[in-house]
Amino acid sequence: MRQPLFSPPDIPGRPVPSSVQAPRRPGLLSRRTQLVLLHLLSLSRLGFAVLFLMTSDSLLRAGLVVLAGFTDVLDGWIARHARLTTRLGALIDPVADRGFAVTALFALLLDGLLTPLQVILLLLRDAATAVGFLVSRLVPSLRPVELKARMLGKAVTTLQALTLLAALLVPVAVPALVAVVGVTALASVVDYARAVLRARGRLAP
Numbered sequence: 001m002r003q004p005l006f007s008p009p010d011i012p013g014r015p016v017p018s019s020v021q022a023p024r025r026p027g028l029l030s031r032r033t034q035l036v037l038l039h040l041l042s043l044s045r046l047g048f049a050v051l052f053l054m055t056s057d058s059l060l061r062a063g064l065v066v067l068a069g070f071t072d073v074l075d076g077w078i079a080r081h082a083r084l085t086t087r088l089g090a091l092i093d094p095v096a097d098r099g100f101a102v103t104a105l106f107a108l109l110l111d112g113l114l115t116p117l118q119v120i121l122l123l124l125r126d127a128a129t130a131v132g133f134l135v136s137r138l139v140p141s142l143r144p145v146e147l148k149a150r151m152l153g154k155a156v157t158t159l160q161a162l163t164l165l166a167a168l169l170v171p172v173a174v175p176a177l178v179a180v181v182g183v184t185a186l187a188s189v190v191d192y193a194r195a196v197l198r199a200r201g202r203l204a205p
Contacts, residue, residue, distance in 0.1 A: 031084070038084055041075045045096040049103035056111070058168045061104075065164045068100045072157075097157065098126055104164050113167045118178045122163060125156045125185035132192065150195060152188035159184060 029037070048064045055061060075093065079085045105122055108114045114122075159181045166173040 034082065035084055035086060035089070038075055038078055039089060039092050041071055041078075042089070042092045042096045044071055045100040049100045052100070052104050053107055062165055062168045065104065065161055065168070068097075069158075069161050072097055101157075101160055101164075102126070108164070108167050113171065114174070118174065121178050121182040121185070122160055124182060125153065125188050128185075128189040129153075129192070132189075132196070150188065150192055152184065152191045156181060156185050156188050 045068045048068045052061055052064050072093070079089055102123065105114065105119050109116065109119050159177065163174060163177040163181060166177050
């Protein structure tokens, strides 16, 4: 008796029974482990803040600023492309960012590389964001609104990093950068407030 050229499961175009399908290979890391590593990457910026305080070398401090910015971009990219976005991650990331930025700014203030007025202008957006967050948690109608990063806010963060680098390496550029940060921060606060109000309007019954 002639044997068929293809056994039934092997006929092209015919679905393979689940009983003979190759088992799926599990990922190298569980989702929980991936999230832990991603959160640790974000929290590494707090470690960079400590190192910033421990050294007075301008080049090393500038390297820490660049490294903090790189990890900020990297963890955001990983979270989006690996679908690892969580509420906890959305909280850890800005806390780590602001923790590094505020520490660096006050360190430079104490070293005389920035003036008190410049630090206030550089932290204008952060202060307004903190107030806005508290208001959104205290006002019942704003609680359902999801707080998302805005492009102007990201621009302020980038300009803050450039100002830190300028204070360390090119002090003459600091006044101009601080002025740009101040204007962009005001625009960012207005943009953020409008976005929150629009989101509340869409959620209203």
